[in-house]
Amino acid sequence: RNPSIVILTSKDNSEVKYMIKDKINNSRNTRIIYRNGDPMSINDLNKLSLNQARSIIILAPKLNNPDVRIIKTILAIRNNPRRNKINFHIIAEIKERINLEAAIIAGGDEALFVYANEIIARIIAQSCRQRGLSVILSSLLSFQGDEIYFKHESALVGRTFYDAVFSYDKCSVIGLMLSDGTVKIFPRLNTIINIGDQIIVIAEDDHKIILSSDYLSRINYEYSGSKSPLLFNHNTVLLSNPVTRRATKIIERNLLLGWNKKAPLIARELDTYVARGSELHILTNSNIINKLNIQHQLLQLNFVVHFLHSLII
Template identity: 40%
Template sequence: MKTGSDWRARLRYEFDKSMAGGAIALIGWLALISLIVIMLAGAFLAVTGIAPEGGEPVSFIEGTWESLMRTFDAGTMGGDQGWGFRGVALVVTIAGIFVFSALIGVISSGLENKLDELRKGRSRILESDHTIILNWSPSIFDVISELVIANQSRRRPRIIIMANRDKVEMEDEIATKVEDLKNTKIICRSGDPTDLYDLNIVNPQTSRSIIVLSPDGEDPDSQVIKSVLALVNDPNRRTQPYMIAAEIRDAQNADVARIVGGREMQMVLADDLISRIVVHTSRQSGLSAVYSELLDFDGCEIYTLEQPDLVGKSFAAAVMTYENSTLIGLCDAKGQVQLNPAPNRVFQAGERAIIIAEDDASIRPWTGDIHLAKDAILPVVKQKPVAERTLILGWNRRGPIIATELARYVAPGSSLTIAASTPQFQADIEALRIAKDTMTVAHRVIDTSSRLALEALDIPGFDHVLVLGYSDDMPAQSADTRTLITLLQLRKIAERAGRHISVVSEMIDVRNRELAEVTRADDFVVSNKLVSLMLAQASENEYMAAIFDELLNEEGSEIYMRPMADYVAIDRPVNFFTVALAALRRGEVAIGYRRQRDDDPDTRNLGGVTVNPLRSEMLTYTDRDMVIVLAAD
């Protein structure tokens, strides 16, 4: 048998449950209280016969209506006559004031809670054909900027961002650091990119592509791999494959990432990509501008598309087919990328051409005359490789990769000196495994921003100098500041020695590049920018990661800058068709040139580099000009 206290506890429990329903439940209780007061007042007036002075007694319906009007508007009772009727009206009015003031508070609170909920960015996205960016890193602003350029030809483009950050903070930072979004709309959502429920908020099932950035913090690769795993193995995922571009920092995690992502994922090995470009650029000044031109959407890009006109043609003949585009390779029926294949390799039906062009709509065979100055083509002169002395100033996690990569390209008998001062420096040097007959390695623990320490290294005696940022031990801006100081010291040393020192520097933040121009270094490799460009391109072109893996692999064809005077006679104007034929005779593909003229404007900061020039244009070259080729060695 239940006692009174049990019933009270049960009623209190049921009331608490109803209150948990939020604003709707509160409005329901207030409406019920109001209804009870109105009906009781109506019944009381009908039973007692109380009426306004000089008026007739009212029925239950009429009494209820009179009570309702006084509940809605306290001023209604101002004209009431008779103290009995006034007393009933006063009670009803006070109850109405209580109910409506409480109702206003409930509605206000409900709206505030709803706005807070919207501010949290937890509502589901209902877009389609959108690009999703998962995680937050300093690279995100460059990724967005590139996607904005790529989206200009699309109708209603959308970029959806999800990260473990406040939605409003993300939107404010993007608005501050991305100058012009053009026709692209950015939508931010807060959530965990490794959680299946949160991923459904950004609606990957209808997405165009997905970019998974490497987040800041410990073990970022595991976060990236888990996000890809959640996308690929979602029980409710779409049947057609996703197009995922994922950033992985440590090459040791590459195999696991490939297993998880399979054919749906293009993997960008960030540290590997930067290290290889740093090595290539250190040996060939201006090369970073070529990579930037190929990777950004502002200028020429790499396209992979079928070209029926090339079927049955040899690769050499196909290269000479275009006037405003540059054929550099093909993608076979199995999806394997082949850059600079054998000249007699014949295009088969269904194979894709890999072409550098301003726009895919501009890719069409040349129907005009090809004027070749065959007498201007020079014979091949083999040059013996010579040993090189290289100096690395500064150190970070990419240092060991750079040193190992450098050993693959230098001639036997070369030497490498590394000078830095970081906690991990000594252990990293001891862990290097480089054959001494190929390249000897020496190291010095010094302050690389000190003039005295740098002068003791005899810097003018080195063939190449690389300056790395202390990005592992300092914030990006502090690391770049340290790099700038080192570059200024090197400039002063070069001026005192009265000779040019070949210097290539790694920068973390692209905004510091303009400041670094005053140091007169030969080239700058901007780490975050290159990774961002690569991720953006991979999200638009499913073969991009494989193409750049081939470009940066010493076993495949790579980009080189070589003297134009070794290819064609420079005593007369020649067109680029002639330069392209000279390169083909060497088993190479000419993709551009570098002409440095004082009167030529360099609006895009490419150091005189032109990729994919018009091949019919007649130009005169000098012994300072370089041809940019894709070659096996």
């Protein structure tokens, strides 16, 4: 493989190269190519080989109304007169959820949108409640160690998710991506795998995603009506009789330091885990007008009592 990453930006190429080298010590056999231009310009987009791109990632610029520029860039890509690819795979960042509907219309079935602020806010809130979660996420989403992969496995079509879980020796099955794009993490064990569905696994590398040598014999036993031999996959822990547990919400006191656009999202996420009468203390240097705005943003929360404090720096 000789992968390449092409970056189109209005920033100076030398500045971008310095930033990339500061973050990536060794790109190995990956070529990084720099192009200067405006992503909304069809002429500048023609400096790239869009028709040969496996995926196209569009990042929100640090400007006013970044979502408008994202939508215009998608329209420029999809309506490029030089286009000859049947379907693009576009992943774009959206800053304001209110603009998501317009973005989906512009992207059609060729674009997926990431509401970055909400994802970051939810991770922050959940990491506060579960120690070690940030370490696990960093491990799974980095290119070091094991990673998450999606794979079509024709041998598993017509089988259940239970079969898939125990069909690998060197990776762990965690879910399914259905043919319509729906992702299900740990679905019901009797969920049938259909044509077009993909297995979601955690593996050291994609070439390690191989069905175990005893897979066919186990399936033959099970589907011939014979009792299936007991097999263990040391990479997978599965409860034969899963128990649904309802966590009891308790009254808590939480402290939020500072305030920005992610803060209301963090507060809403925390609110789902606490009982009525819980307190959220917000420490901020905002003036009275901003404090009233903060209170207005938090009115939708039902179970948290809010206290605003002043912070003088």
